[in-house]
Amino acid sequence: MLYGRNDEQARISSLLAGARDEGRSGALLLRGEAGIGKSALLDHAAELASGDAGGRVLRVTGIEVESGIAFAGINQLLWPVRDRLAGLPGPQAAALNAALSGSGPSGDLPAARDRFTTGLGVLTLLADLAEDGPVLCLVDDAQWLDGATAEALLFAARRLAAEAVVMLFAARDDAFTGTGLPELPLQRLGRDDAVRFLAEHGLSRDARDRVLHDADGNPLALREFGMAGDRLPDGSRPLPVADRVVARFQSRIDELPEKTRLMLLIAAAEGRGYMPSLLGAAREMGVGLEDLEQAERDGLVEVSGRSIAFRHPLIRAAVYQGAVAACRISVHQALASSSEDADCRARHRASAALGPDEDVAVDLQDAAERARKRTGYVTAARLYQQAADLTPARDAQAARLRAAANMMLQAGRPDEAEHLAARAGTLTDDPAELARLGRVRAVVEYERGNRRTAARMMVEHSAYAEPDDKATMLRTGATYAWTAGETPALLRAAEALPGDAMVGGLAHLAGDDLARGVPLLAALVAEARTSTPEPRATAGLEDAAGLALVLGDDEAALELAAVEAARCRLNGLIGALPGVLRTQAQAQVATGLHADAEATLIEAISLACDTGLPSGDWRLSAVFARVAAVEGDESRLREMPERSDGALGLLELGLGRYDDALRHLESVHHRYSADAMLAVADLVEVAVRAGQPERARAPFDRFRAWADAVQQPWASAIALRCEALVDDSEDAYAQAVRLHEKATRPFEKARTELLYGEWLRRARRRSDARTPLRSAMEVFERLRAKPWLDRARAELRATGESGSASTPTAPVLLDRLTPQELQVVRLAAEGISSREIAAQLFLSRRTVEYHLYKAYPKLGISSRKELSRLTLEPSTT
Structure with missing residues (x-):
């Protein structure tokens, strides 16, 4: 029975009822200190769900020692339903198979290198399972999930909609933060509930009052202290409740026989409860399974034929923390020698290391590379960092820290990447290594929106890079410089990388040489349009689509962005898609497809949010700014984090505030790109309307020269x-x-x-x-x-x-739909199945059908057949 948890139980029951009765999905994070009752609430939810006809419960518990094993949690959660993977779309099945197999992806499928495809596979699999009845997914001790599993499960949870799936997470107060999920904090029990909790122990009044005081409403503490009764140690010490509980566990452990304590320590150090490793180490140290008998009777561990589990994580902590260092080291050495798994062996060797050890560092580096190949980038970063800590040579230590920083960039964690790069920079004087670290810092600055700084850093550090790194850094730096209007950095990049058409073309434009710059870029766009890349090719067309936007070639930009977006969707390349969608939305805004652009941008923002990408806000809001300016939505525009002077100038022009418009437009950095040149044309109109035609002549000459060049x-x-x-x-x-x-x-x-x-x-x-x-x-x-x-x-x-x-009829029809309904309806009108639409939009099939169900009445129809007869393409003229 749960005491004092009526509100929490009602919240969980409501989620489950919504899934059972209405097909709604939901996610909730239970948060609280150790012993507060999170696991008990998850057990309660499991009992409720199991009682529903056709209901299925899947569970995973984060294990501290497995936090360094990529997809360990996914294996635990999905192993019972692995036979259902064959029914998933190809990229998702490949990603999940790679996660469950413990090896890198087979073949050269791009999706297997996108860390979010696994999460999409989890979402689709849960939705498929829910076809047979509601699904409850329970995630306990989420703070100890490996990074790859946490990322996949959170992606799935954030995109739940109408699948009849409920995901409940439980985590400690100070961990598993920034999830974006609704949270339910668990408070300590009040005195009345605590008294009811203790009633079964038959304590004297004095003992009960001591327990109430020392446990302070924590259910686990109430239980453990209640069991001790009058034997409870003096609780006057000002320790946190969790520490007092650990101390209570340690006192119980100290009373056990020596061999029992050693066997418990082996289990605590191994952490997973994996019997073969445990028994191998136990034999080497002269103990065995029979030595756990007393600990079993005391309720400290549960032993099954396949595993050993501590009744609570704090018991494991008490066992491990209470052992002397020499004994812990010996146990880890024994576990390393008995382990058949390379990753586990590397972990135990690292735990047993007394100082820097290159041989152990190599093992950890190999484990990091295995995690990287499976897109477990956070795990790989942590392993590289461990390897660096055990590396004797400073230059090699710096290289491993830089590798960790790169993995953090891949994982979308720029702050951690910067910290690692800064630490590495203090360890080496090697120019090439410092250049690589400079690249990391430059990318971090760009992700934060400091584009000028990023461009200068990337180009400056490229001077000391190795040839292959140098070319990549110069191209990236040139792109940063162009978007930021940092002309000196762009010109330096072009000078250092002669013969590169893109860099040279942009540099010529920045240097007012339209005659040389435009043909170079136009040739690249034409080449991209005439090429026929393989659908699963790894190189995209986003750069070419961006260049088409620079040249004002709307038809090419729409075409190339659509092809690249389709390629990303086909391959499940979720991480790359927000940037492609941003380019596509820019072209849609330019051509007056505002409803489509809004749907595209909302999808991009949703994906950026659901994947935790740091690059979403300022670049995506810049596209919205143009729409807000056209619509005259002043409050919306001024609230945006990235509102260019060009957009503000257009707004003021539309509102007839010409002096303000003139001020904004004259401060625009007038690069030779379509967006920037529109501000030049706006400046001409503003100057004339403001009664200052003399200020219109120079911008007019500039725009005419550009228009003559781009044709x-x-x-x-x-x-x-x-x-x-x-x-x-x-x-x-x-x-x-x-x-x-x-x-x-x-x-x-x-x-x-x-x-x-x-x-x-x-x-x-x-x-x-x-x-x-x-x-x-x-x-x-x-x-x-x-x-x-x-x-x-x-x-x-x-x-x-x-x-x-x-x-016009068509726009009014489309205006009735939400942006996501519009996306779904357009694809359905082309005859694409709900399952294929789901794969393209990274949703579940049931969510797609939910959007269709909501859209049909708005369109005055009732079926796909009627949908195919509607005109859904607005005019762009």
Whole structure:
């Protein structure tokens, strides 16, 4: 019976009922100190779930000594259902098979190198199991899970929706933080509940009061101290409750025979309860299973035919901490010699090491490499760090710490990577090693949003790198420099890497040499579009899509980003996808596909959040900033962490605040890229509207030169619009409108039509003005560009017309859907099955069908057949 846990039991019961009765999924983290009753609540949940018809319970308990074994927890959790892996999508099955097999991935499947594919496989497997009835997944002592398992389980938990799966985690107060899961903190029992808890022990009043005082409401302490009764040691010492419980356990252990204590120590040091290793070490030390008889009777351990388990982790801690160091070392040596598992042998050798030992360090490094090959990057980092601690030579120690730092970068933990790199930097004077450490620090700075600093660091450190490292660092540094507007670093990178088309092309643009830069980049984009990479190739097209955006080639950017996103989805490359989706969303925003862009960005942000990626916020919000500026959503734009002066300038321009717009736009770093050059064109309009046309001439000349170089119809149309503004030329307006008809960028087309309509109305040609103004209104309304729509309506009224444009059917239809519903509906309309959609969007099949179920009534339909007849593609003109 559980005392004082009515609210917690009700919370758990509600989750289970939601899964059983409504197919809802949920996750919850129980948090509290050792002995507070977390495991008891998990047991209670298991009893409830087991009582449901068809319900299934899967369990995993984190084991402290297994925290250095990649996917040890996944093996424990999924081994009973491993026969169901064959039904998973290929990349997910490959990733989970690699996790369960204990070896690296077979073949060259990219998904097996993406650390998040395992988590997706867990989600899909749990959802598949839930087809037969609700599934409860219990994770106890989560603070001791190996990093790879924790990452996979948290990814699955964060993406639960409508699978009838409940995941309950339990962890100590000070660990397993930053999970993103709802938490339920467990408090100590009140006096009345504690008294009821102790009633079964039949204590005297004085003994009961002592136990109540010393246990302080901790259930485990109440039990252990209650068992001691009048024999409870003096509890006046100001120790934490957990320490008092450990002391109580140690006093019980001290009363056991010597051989029993030694056998307990072997079990505590081994930690997993794995009988072959335990018995091998026991034989070597002259003890055996029979020596545990008294400990079994005392309730300290439970022995089965296959394993030995301590009744509570604090008992193991008491056994291990209470032993003298020499005895612990001897036990670890015996365990190392008896272990058949290389990773366990390395762990025990490390625990037995009395000082630096290169031979042991090599064993740990090998274990780290095995973890790396299985995408257990956090585990690999910890093992490399252990190896470094046991490495005698300082340079070799630095190299292993640098390897640990790289693994932390792979795991998305830049702060830990920086700490390891800084420590390594104090151990070596080798220029090449310092260059590699500089690369780590530069990546950390970039992930934090310090792009200029990152670019300078990457390029500067590349000067001392080995040839292969140098080329990679220069290309990365050049990319950082371009995005940050750090022209000196970009030019240095190009000088140090002659012949590289991408770096050279960007450097030429940064150096105002459009004639040489644009053709180099255009050739790379054209080559990417004509190539036919294998669907499972490891090299993506994201760079080429980004270059297409630089050149304003919207069609190429949309195509290349879509192909690369599809490749990532096919291969389960979840970690790479947010960056690809960001590029895709930029192209969608540019071409007026705002609903699609929102769905794309929300998916990218969701994946970045669910995977714990540190790179999501500032880069993704920059794309949202453009949409907010178009829509005139001032509060939303100003709350964004990354709001460029270009977006703020467009906002102020739309709201008619020209002096503020001029200030923002003149401070933009006007790189030769499509986004930056739009700010130049906006500056032309702002200067003219602000009554300062002389400030428009230089930006107009700059934009026209860029438009002539990139030869994109939309850019040429805007150049004509700028000419019309500067020269007050109707002919330029008319040419611009005609050219827009062949171009992408509906927002820019509507702005040109608005300006032309205004010009015609001022020229008293009201009837002629109405046509472009109506067309502009239609686009502004579809894009929700309220300030621009208000201006167009005002101009139309000034021509004597009071009506308003009608809204196109398709956008209204799409506007009824949430972003995720829109994604699912689009794929379903193409005839893709729910299971295939789930694999593409990294969801479960039941969640996909839930979104379809919610979307059908909004669209006025009831089936996939009707869905295929709808027009779901909005116009971009």
